[in-house]
Amino acid sequence: MTRYFHDYITVAVFAGVGILLVGVALGMSAMLRPKNPSATKRQTYECGIDPVGTGFSQTHVRYYIFALLFLIFDVEAVFIFPWAIQLESLGAFALVEMVIFLVILLAGLVYAIRKGVLRWES
Amino acid sequence: MTSFLEGLFANTFWSAAIKVVAAFALLVANTLILVWFERRVVAFMQNRIGPNRAGPFGILQTLADGLKLFFKEQITPRKVELGIYLMAPMAAMVPAFLIFLVIPFGAPITIGETTVTLQGTDLNVGLLFILAMSSLAVYSIVLAGWSSGSKYPLLGGVRATAQMISYEAAMGLAIVPVVVLAAVTLGEGGVGAMSLARIVELQQGSFRWLIPGWFVFWLLPSFLIFFVSAVAETNRAPFDLVEAESEIVGGYHTEYSGIRFALFFLAEYVNMFNVSAIAVTLFLGGWLGPDLGLPSGLAWVMPIFWFFLKTYALLFVFVWLRATLPRLRYDQLMSFGWKVMIPLSIGWLVLFSVVMALNTFGWPFDVPEWFPWA
Numbered sequence: 001m002t003r004y005f006h007d008y009i010t011v012a013v014f015a016g017v018g019i020l021l022v023g024v025a026l027g028m029s030a031m032l033r034p035k036n037p038s039a040t041k042r043q044t045y046e047c048g049i050d051p052v053g054t055g056f057s058q059t060h061v062r063y064y065i066f067a068l069l070f071l072i073f074d075v076e077a078v079f080i081f082p083w084a085i086q087l088e089s090l091g092a093f094a095l096v097e098m099v100i101f102l103v104i105l106l107a108g109l110v111y112a113i114r115k116g117v118l119r120w121e122s
Numbered sequence: 123m124t125s126f127l128e129g130l131f132a133n134t135f136w137s138a139a140i141k142v143v144a145a146f147a148l149l150v151a152n153t154l155i156l157v158w159f160e161r162r163v164v165a166f167m168q169n170r171i172g173p174n175r176a177g178p179f180g181i182l183q184t185l186a187d188g189l190k191l192f193f194k195e196q197i198t199p200r201k202v203e204l205g206i207y208l209m210a211p212m213a214a215m216v217p218a219f220l221i222f223l224v225i226p227f228g229a230p231i232t233i234g235e236t237t238v239t240l241q242g243t244d245l246n247v248g249l250l251f252i253l254a255m256s257s258l259a260v261y262s263i264v265l266a267g268w269s270s271g272s273k274y275p276l277l278g279g280v281r282a283t284a285q286m287i288s289y290e291a292a293m294g295l296a297i298v299p300v301v302v303l304a305a306v307t308l309g310e311g312g313v314g315a316m317s318l319a320r321i322v323e324l325q326q327g328s329f330r331w332l333i334p335g336w337f338v339f340w341l342l343p344s345f346l347i348f349f350v351s352a353v354a355e356t357n358r359a360p361f362d363l364v365e366a367e368s369e370i371v372g373g374y375h376t377e378y379s380g381i382r383f384a385l386f387f388l389a390e391y392v393n394m395f396n397v398s399a400i401a402v403t404l405f406l407g408g409w410l411g412p413d414l415g416l417p418s419g420l421a422w423v424m425p426i427f428w429f430f431l432k433t434y435a436l437l438f439v440f441v442w443l444r445a446t447l448p449r450l451r452y453d454q455l456m457s458f459g460w461k462v463m464i465p466l467s468i469g470w471l472v473l474f475s476v477v478m479a480l481n482t483f484g485w486p487f488d489v490p491e492w493f494p495w496a
Contacts, residue, residue: 010138010243011223011251017142018219022212022385025192029381034195042200044272045376054201057273059280066284066456073291073464081250084301085315087475088482095479102468109464118460120453 065117069109076105137238145242149222153391157184159434160391160441167445194380201271202377210269211378211385214262217255218392224248225399226319228409229425240409240426241319249301249316252400253294256355259393260286263357263364266386267374278373281452282357282364288459289354289361295467296347299474300404303340306478322408336407343470345405347463349436352397354459356390358440360447361455398436399429406432 044051083090083098158173158181165172173183198207223242230239245251260283267279305315307324314320327335338345354361365373375386402408411428413421450458 004246006138007243007245010142011220011245013138014142014145014223014242015216015220017146018216019212021146022215025385026208026211026381029192030196033193033380036195037197041197044199044201044270045371046273047371051272054271056268056271057276059276063280063284066288069460070287070291074287074294077253077294080295080298081301081316084298084475085305087302087478088306088309092479092483095475098475099472102472106465106468109460113461118453118457 062117062120065112069112069117072105072108076101138243141242145222146219148227149219149392149395152395153388154184154188155181156391156395156437159437160444163438163441164445167442188384191380191384196380196382199271199377203269203271206265206269207377208382210262210266211382211389213265214259214386214389215392217258217262218389218396221252221255221396222392222399224251224318225396225403226322226408227399227426227429229422231422239319244317244319246314247316248318249297253290253297256293256393256397257290259355259389260290262386262389263374266378270374270377272377274370274372274376275374277370278364278376281370282374285357285361285363285455285459286355288456289351289463292347292459292463292467293351293355295464295471296344296351297404298471299341299344300337302475302478303337306482318403318408322403322410325407325410334407334410336405336410338405341405341474343466344474345401347467347470348405349401349439351463352401353440353443354455356393356397358394359444360450362449363452363455394437394440395433398433398440401436402429402432406436 046052079101080098083094087095161183162172162180173180176182176186198204224245226239226241226244228240230237232238263282263286264279267275267277267282270276300321301315304321304324308315308320321337325334325336333339357364363369365375370376375383378386409425409429411424411431413424416424
């Protein structure tokens with residue numbers, strides 16, 4: 001059990017050192033570099049002309065549907081990894097179950113594709 | 123000397139501290155070389171010479187560029203969401219560092235009676251940890267794109283999210299057969315099948331005759347799916363729509379300059395090295411390789427050499443792809459992900475686990491001897 005905690009403490013220390021290192025790099029650069037802002041410099045980039053409208057434009061709803069699809073496939077990973085480890089001891093029943101589950105998932109994917117999720121013309 | 127080192131590594135605190143420092147030094151030095159390597163190889167493929175002035179063969183070029191970016195003025199546009207805008211480069215770097223922590227890059231070394239593993243830490247769920255950290259990489263890009271308050275970064279960020287989550291699903295599914303194979307080979311209820319050190323150990327021995335026992339010979343489709351998804355996951359050509367210069371300027375880092383841009387740039391290369399190292403560990407036998415009869419004092423060098431040789435071979439493929447292939451169109455990219463990669467990886471997973479199960483529970487007919495999974 002101590003071994004287990006020790007492993008994760010190393011991860012935490014590593015993350016801490018990483019944040020510190022990046023912070024030091026940013027901080028030192030901030031002290032050393034010139035700082036000379038002007039109104040023109042601080043404009044949003046738009047290929048040299050004055051920016052038109054706001055930067056926060058609307059994006060296509062299609063991206064949202066991808067997120068939904070992804071959610072289903074990612075939740076599936078929660079079931080599939082424990083099953084993969086226990087394949088031997090869970091036996092044929094779990095295998096058949098998992099195959100049925102994957103086929104249902106694939107059917108959902110086919111449904112989404114037939115509904116035109118991946119069509120971009122319109 | 124030996125006893126001092128032994129005492130140092132026997133202490134858990136000092137051993138962890140040395141590993142953390144060594145891992146960081148290795149990552150940073152390696153990234154500097156990797157950037158130079160890519161520029162040189164691309165240059166030779168395009169019949170140019172590439173950077174050759176700073177240091178021998180130009181190897182210090184990246185360091186010079188880094189220093190230049192370090193001293194450059196930062197331009198912070200008026201419209202940015204300042205907090206998130208400043209945090210995004212950090213969020214890009216830290217997960218990239220953390221992935222490297224669980225990858226074993228050499229055989230365990232024995233100093234006196236203490237064994238030192240050449241790996242930050244061997245988590246028992248190393249594979250899940252890698253998946254989790256590579257998911258975190260999406261955040262930095264989407265937050266950078268959104269907080270810039272500008273049109274091109276926003277487009278780049280939204281594109282990146284859709285692309286990375288699509289290929290992440292395929293990547294996760296491509297790893298599952300590795301877990302199945304490792305668990306079945308291990309027995310004992312599959313304990314440790316997700317620890318990367320154990321997975322490397324399982325690939326010892328031989329597959330057939332002289333062919334080594336690397337998982338790639340059992341799981342070639344998984345390896346191919348994993349590698350293609352990895353290219354998409356790290357936003358490299360031909361899947362680099364996130365920063366397609368001809369369409370959306372610099373993509374998510376259009377509004378970043380100086381050291382902040384350098385951090386995004388470094389994170390991309392660290393991630394590239396990480397996915398290659400993971401592919402080597404899972405499929406190509408990690409640090410395993412012939413020891414070529416070095417004297418026992420130097421024998422620990424060979425595993426490290428093999429690990430980096432294999433990883434750089436894969437990185438060469440990354441660079442080769444970039445020099446060869448044109449960029450995909452966005453709809454092609456998405457339909458390739460959802461219509462080809464994901465169904466393929468699910469189909470292969472079902473096929474492989476059925477074969478594995480038949481192997482364990484007995485086949486209904488006689489299996490020929492050449493069959494690889496027998």
